[in-house]
Every structure is written in structure tokens, then in C-alpha cells.
Amino acid sequence: MNKNLLFYLLLLLAFTLSSASSEDSKNNSYAIRARHLLEDNLSQAQTIVDLAQGYMTNADLERAIKEFGQRCNTISRIYSIGKSVNGVPLWVIEISDKPGEEEIEPAFKYIGNVHGDEPVGRELLIFLANWLCDNHLKDPLATLVVENVHLHILPSMNPDGFSLRRRGNANNIDLNRDFPDQFFPVNDDEDSRQPETRAIMNWLRDIRFTASATLHGGALLANYPWDGTEDKKTNYYGTPDDDTFRFMASIYSHSHYNMSSSKEFPGGITNGAAWYPIYGGMQDWNYIHAGCFELTLEVSDNKWPNAAELPVIWIYNKMSMLNLVASLVKTGVHGRIYSSGDGRPLPGFITVSGINYTVRAGIFFGDYHRILVPRDRYQVVATMPGYKSKNTSIWLDEGPVTLDFVLDAEVSVKGSVLQNVYDCNCNSKCRQDFVQFIWGVHLELYFAFILILGFFCLLFQRRVKAKSLRAKRVVVV
Structure with missing residues (x-):
């Protein structure tokens, strides 16, 4: 019995020691895993801190923009469209052969850093500006952009979010969810919107942009509207200009190093709502x-x-960024709208049959720029309140089409000059005095005046006729 008891005691002791050893091992395992987790967290925190290394700070970016303005002052203008929540100026670089001047040229804008944690765009836009400055008059594409487009570059829309290393601005608002929406009233009160949002809205009231693009990060594709759907479901929902938007997105994608080879997005493009x-x-x-x-x-x-x-990312995107801007003048329909009465420009409207969208001509020059997909036939219509509309058909193939319209005023018989003359309430004595004056000593002078006036009218008519013959190819009268 004593031997058996001793055996059981020894067995129990061995089991206890084994359990303790197993528990220690388990505790050690937990400790090791906890240490690794802590190290991972520290590494991740360190990574977040190191994210901005090599990127321009907001102060660096402002300095780079101003230095660019001094270095390339003949083809650029630096201005601000407002300030962020924390008072950081939203600096813009305008690049053109006549910066700051009103011209009959299309305007394009690039915006970067809409989301604070997507800073690649702000760096690429500085690369783009410097490349255009260095290659103007050297590279044909750079020359085309500088001399035929007013390019406006806003490197950072969200400098506060960049400083905070987060998506939203200083108020933690996603700026790409802060604009008026066609489907749901996200924010109807303009005064309650973020200052960065209001700055963009006011900017587009001041400048009539033909096209634009914002630079984001986190994927590789060109996204086009609509961005939302009426039922909030993920479905393809295209605009009236869906073909044109697909064309623009494809220009960017196929000019990119590898965007168009995407396996997730065919051709490297996608409808936003899809x-x-x-x-x-x-x-x-x-x-x-x-x-x-x-x-x-x-x-x-x-x-x-x-x-x-x-x-490397700049090299991959360089031709895409340039070709998208250049497409404004390499294709599409461009022209001006005039009044046939006095030749003054009219801020009329351009529509294309079959596309439910209107483009407005400029106030000063009556100029318009309509982006359309090449290799197709279009019926273009020009309208202006108080004038008779006119339309014509065009074939848009490899290059752009210049199309001017001369509109005739809708004249009312009641308001005509002839009606006003006969409505004159002159008495009979006035008429008698007028006849005597005409047949008096001034008759010869009037004949001479009429002959001189007729000569100048004939000369003017010949010049107008010669000019119209030269422009017959592009003018609709």
C-alpha cells in the first residue's frame, strides 16, 4: 500500500509540474503575441508618422507655387480662390500664353488633394506645372496646351486634411460629399458648407471651365458621372453625355502606363454609380x-x-494628364455666336440634337466649346432669346470643327422703325415747313450727302461680302 501511495503521489506531482510548465508556456506565448502586436502597432504608428517624409508640407507647397510663379511669370499667374478652415490659402497656378486675360479659348482645371490622406495629386500637379514651363516652345504638346488652353491648377483643395493625415478637412467633413446633390438635399444652405467647398463653387462662377479633373488615390482608374443613383443602388447611371464622358475617361486611361489594362475595370474606366x-x-x-x-x-x-x-507615378500619369487637357482643342465643336444686326457677340446657347444638355456661350466673346465624341454626325443648334435659332449638321472626325453662328433678331412689326416713323404726331405745319426746307437752298447739299453715303455703303457691302466668302466654310447665317 505504501508503495502504491508513493507512486500516486509521485504521479500527481509530475502532473502538477507538467501543468505549471504548460501554463507558463501558454503565458509566454500570450506575452510573445502581445509583444508582437505592440510592435506592429508601434510600427504602424511609426509608418503614419513617416508617411509625409519626402512630401511637400503646406508651407513647402506654397513656396513651390510662388517660386514657380516667379520663374515662369511670362506664362503663368498665381492667385488664391479662398482659404481652408484653418486659414491656409487655396493657391492656384494659371498657365497660358496670356494668363489672366479673357480669350476665346477653353479653360481646364486640375484639382488635387481633395481628400487629405490622398496627397499624390498635389505632387503630380507641381510636376505638371514645371514640365509645361520647362518645355513650352520646345515640346509640341506643351506648346499646344500653353497657347490654346487656359489651364488652372489647384494642387491642394484640402491642406488641413493633409496636415492632419486624414480624409476630411479640419472639421472632419468629406469635401467630396459636400456639394449640392441632384437626388438628395445633402446641404442646401450654401453658407453652411465648408469654406473649401464654397471656394470651388465661387471659382466656377468666375471662370467658365469647359472640363476638369480631380486627382485621388487608392485605386487606378478614370471615373465619370453620374456618381449617384435615384434609388441609392449600385447601378450604371449615365449622363446625357455618357458617350463623351467615356471618351474623355478613355483618353486618360489609354494614355496611362497601365491603367487601361485593369482586370477589375474594363479599359480602366468606370461609371461612378456603377x-x-x-x-x-x-x-x-x-x-x-x-x-x-x-x-x-x-x-x-x-x-x-x-x-x-x-x-515614377508622374511618368506613368504624365501623358494622360497632358492628353486630357489637349483634347479640349484637338476635337469637339468650337465657335462663336453673333448678331446679324450689328455683329456683336451673343451669350447664346448651343445644343446638340439627341443630347439633353446645353452649353452656354461666353458673355464677352460669345464663344462656346462643346466636347463631343469624334467620328460621328451631329446636328448643332444655336439659340438666343429674342433671336431666331439656327442649326447645321457637321461631321466630327479626327480634328476639331470651328462653327460660328450669325443669328437674326426677331423683329416685331409694331416695334419696327417704320411703324415709329408713321406714328409721328407731327401737325400739318411741321410737315409744310419740312417740305419747304427740303426744297430750299439745302437741296444740293442733301444730294451730295446722299451720294457720299451711298459710296461708303457700297464699299462696306463689298468688304462684308468678301469677308463672308472667306468664312463661308465655318459660318452659319
Whole structure:
């Protein structure tokens, strides 16, 4: 019995020691895993801190913009469209052969850093500005852009979000959800919108942009409107200009190093609502309220890649960024609207049959720029209140078409000059005095005056006829 008891005691002791050893091992395992988790968290925190290394700070960006303005002052203008929540100026670079002047040229804008944690766009836009400055008059594409387009570049719409390393602005509002929405009243009170949003809206009231693009990160594709749907479901929902937007998006995608080879998005492009619906987005607002065709460009799979990768990302996106701007003058329909009465420009409207969208001509020059898909026949219509509308058919193939319209005023018989003459309430004595004056000593002078006036009218008529013959190819009268 004593031997058996001793055996059981020894067995129990061995089991206890084994359990203790197992528990210690388990505790050690937990400790190791906890240490690794802590190290991972520390590494992640360190990574967040290091994200901005090599990127321009807001102060660096402002300095780079102003230095660019001094270096390239013959083809650029620096201005601000407002300030962020924290008072950081929203600086814009305008690049043109006549910066700051009103011209009959289309205007294009690039906007970067809409989301604070997507800073690649602000870097690429500085690359773009410097490349245009260095290659103007050297590279044909650079020369085309500078001399035929007014390009406006806003490198950072959200400098506060960049400083905070987060998506939203200083009030933690997603600026790409802060615009008026066509489907749902996201924010109807303009005064309650974010200052960055209001700055963009006021900017587009001042400048009539033909097209634009915003640079984002986190994917690789060119996104086009609509961004939302009426039922909030993820479905393809195209604008009246869906073909044109697909054409623009394809220009960017196919000019990119590898965007068009995407396996997730055929051709590297997508309709916004088919990808995921958003409301209060900037590109939809541009098209509806500002007559501006805007794309949302996702230019990097990584939202915040290592700064050493930025030169490569620029090379991948360079031709895309240039070709998208150049497409404004390489295709489409462009022209002016005039009054046949006095030849003055008219701020009329251009529509295309079959497309439920109107483009407005400029106030000063009556100029318009209508982006359309090449290789198709279009019926273009010009209208202006108080004038008779006119239309013509065009074939849009490889190049742009210049098409001017001369509109005739709708004259009312009651308000005509002839009616006013006969409505004169002159008495008989006035008429007698007038006849005596005409047949008096001044008769010869009147004949001479009439002959001189007729000569100048004939000369003017010949010049107008010669000019109209030269412009017959592009003018609709």
C-alpha cells in the first residue's frame, strides 16, 4: 500500500509540474503575441508618422507655387480662390500664353488633394506645372496646351486634411460629399458648407471651365458621372453625355502606363454609380451647375505611397494628364455666336440634337466649346432669346470643327422703325415747313450727302461680302 501511495503521489506531482510548465508556456506565448502586436502597432504608428517624409508640407507647397510663379511669370499667374478652415490659402497656378486675360479659348482645371490622406495629386500637379514651363516652345504638346488652353491648377483643395493625415478637412467633413446633390438635399444652405467647398463653387462662377479633373488615390482608374443613383443602388447611371464622358475617361486611361489594362475595370474606366454611389460629389455638381465636364481620376493604388515612388507615378500619369487637357482643342465643336444686326457677340446657347444638355456661350466673346465624341454626325443648334435659332449638321472626325453662328433678331412689326416713323404726331405745319426746307437752298447739299453715303455703303457691302466668302466654310447665317 505504501508503495502504491508513493507512486500516486509521485504521479500527481509530475502532473502538477507538467501543468505549471504548460501554463507558463501558454503565458509566454500570450506575452510573445502581445509583444508582437505592440510592435506592429508601434510600427504602424511609426509608418503614419513617416508617411509625409519626402512630401511637400503646406508651407513647402506654397513656396513651390510662388517660386514657380516667379520663374515662369511670362506664362503663368498665381492667385488664391479662398482659404481652408484653418486659414491656409487655396493657391492656384494659371498657365497660358496670356494668363489672366479673357480669350476665346477653353479653360481646364486640375484639382488635387481633395481628400487629405490622398496627397499624390498635389505632387503630380507641381510636376505638371514645371514640365509645361520647362518645355513650352520646345515640346509640341506643351506648346499646344500653353497657347490654346487656359489651364488652372489647384494642387491642394484640402491642406488641413493633409496636415492632419486624414480624409476630411479640419472639421472632419468629406469635401467630396459636400456639394449640392441632384437626388438628395445633402446641404442646401450654401453658407453652411465648408469654406473649401464654397471656394470651388465661387471659382466656377468666375471662370467658365469647359472640363476638369480631380486627382485621388487608392485605386487606378478614370471615373465619370453620374456618381449617384435615384434609388441609392449600385447601378450604371449615365449622363446625357455618357458617350463623351467615356471618351474623355478613355483618353486618360489609354494614355496611362497601365491603367487601361485593369482586370477589375474594363479599359480602366468606370461609371461612378456603377462602382459605388456617392452623394454631394463634385463632378456631378460641375456638370449640372457649371457646364463643366469633370472626371475623378484615381492615379495610384496606394493612397500614400513612399515619396521615392512619386517620380515614377508622374511618368506613368504624365501623358494622360497632358492628353486630357489637349483634347479640349484637338476635337469637339468650337465657335462663336453673333448678331446679324450689328455683329456683336451673343451669350447664346448651343445644343446638340439627341443630347439633353446645353452649353452656354461666353458673355464677352460669345464663344462656346462643346466636347463631343469624334467620328460621328451631329446636328448643332444655336439659340438666343429674342433671336431666331439656327442649326447645321457637321461631321466630327479626327480634328476639331470651328462653327460660328450669325443669328437674326426677331423683329416685331409694331416695334419696327417704320411703324415709329408713321406714328409721328407731327401737325400739318411741321410737315409744310419740312417740305419747304427740303426744297430750299439745302437741296444740293442733301444730294451730295446722299451720294457720299451711298459710296461708303457700297464699299462696306463689298468688304462684308468678301469677308463672308472667306468664312463661308465655318459660318452659319
